[in-house]
Amino acid sequence: MSTIKDVAVRAGVSYTTVSHVVNNSRPVSDDKRVRVLAAIAELNYVPSAVARSLKAQATATIGLLVPNNTNPYFAEIARGIEGYFRRHGYCVFLCNSDNDVATQREYLRVLHEKRIDGLIVASAGDDEHASYALSHAGVPVVIVDRPIAGLPADLVQIDHEAGAALATRYLVDLGHTRIGCIAGPATTAVSAMRVAGFRLAMAERGLEVPPGAVVEGDFSSPGGYAAASILFDGIAPSAIFAGNDLMGIGALRAAAERGIRVPADCSIVGFDDVELSRYVYPSLSTVGQAILRLGEMAARTLLDRIDGTVTGPVRKHMIEPRLVVRESSAPPGIPFFTTHDSKQ
Structure with a gap:
């Protein structure tokens, strides 16, 4: 060389x-x-990029830490972030914590050693060490999707509680009263907010949430399958709100194995509107967000801090959710209410 x-x-x-x-x-x-x-x-x-970066005190590299890069939701966010930074002359180091707090801590250390110019984090869960490490990272930090308690950093996220409430009200307005909820891991703030939205909407409509109606999953399709199986064998819901699309897809499988027709016998609504939700059968109704644009917004927010366009207090960008009605939801007893995407 x-x-x-x-x-x-x-x-x-x-x-x-x-x-x-x-x-x-x-x-x-x-x-x-x-x-x-x-x-x-x-x-x-x-x-030598290293030599040039030492001279300029900048590396034109961004760190991106996600909890699960096999989850289509985080893959689509990463795509939006990477595409935005590529257009602005930056490269992105992608690190997958695999939903493990210890791995997240190690990657935070490694990224700091790489002399990155900024960092975007979707946290693996509540972690006091992460809050401390990010507070002392020495570079601008943006949190996407999952808030980190005690961390003064810009935040970009969808309104999780409002989205869950939107999905639940929709199911109740269709005529469902026996509704189950598949929650995400209890250790994540996102799961807690979505369950809170579910309970809020049920209370608004004067419906009780009986014991066994909320079952914890893990934001994966196998987790959704296992949780839906518990619901079907327990309260036998006429509708399920799943805390993300992957768990909703797992619920579709559990229903099919039991001969439960979706949506005639049980409607299922997910959350996120990942691309895959359009292509399962029946296609999954969901609470949507423009995931690519969410990633781009996080990237733009970070670049504003890096180049000094924005200074001062941290900002919170809250994205309003929208309901995307597809084939997996209908009034009780009706095979299909709609066969096309309908956004509300």
């Missing part, structure tokens, strides 16, 4: 002259510039 000194020898100039040409840091005569550029091309010289 060629070095800056190799280029200097080939061009017949000092290596500091090569540095000035590469970094455009000082005027260089046209003759020398042409010779340097020719030498760079001949030797396939690639400037």
Whole structure:
């Protein structure tokens, strides 16, 4: 691999002259510039990004920490973030904590050592160490989707409680009164907010939430399958609100295995509107959010801090949820209420 000194020898100039040409840091005569550029091309010289970043005190790299990169929701968020930063000359280091707090701590340490310019975090769960580490990260931080208690950082998220309430009211207004809820892990604030929205809407409509109507899952399809199986064998709901689309898809499988027709015997509504929810059968009604735009908003919020466009108090961007009605929900006893996306 060629070095800056190799280029200097080939061009017949000092290596500091090569540095000035590469970094455009000082005027260089046209003759020398042409010779340097020719030498760079001949030797396939690639400037050291590390050396340049040390000089500029910036690396043009962003850290992105997600709890589960196999979850389509976080994959779509990451795509929005990566695409936005790529268009603005940054690269993104993606780290997957696998919903493990200890792994999250290790990645926070590693990302700090990489001298990133900023960090976007979707937390694996409540963790006092994460709050402390991010508060002392020394770079701008944006939290997406999952708030971290005690951390003074910009936050971009959907209104989880309002979205869950929206889905539940919709099911009640269809005529369902025996409604089950598949919650996410009790350790996540997102799950707690979505369950709170479910309970709020049930109370607003004068409906009780009987024992056994809320079953904890883990935001995965197997977790949704297991939780729905408990609901079907227990309260036998005519409708289920699932705390995310993957658990809703798992519930569809559990219903099919029991010969429970969706939506004639049981309506199912998810949360997130991941792309996959459009292509399962029946297609999954859900509480949606523009996930790519959510990622882009998080990226834009961070870049505003990095380049100094925004200073001062932290900001909270709350995205209003929308209801996306598809084939998996209908009034009790009706096979299909709609066969097309209907957004409310």
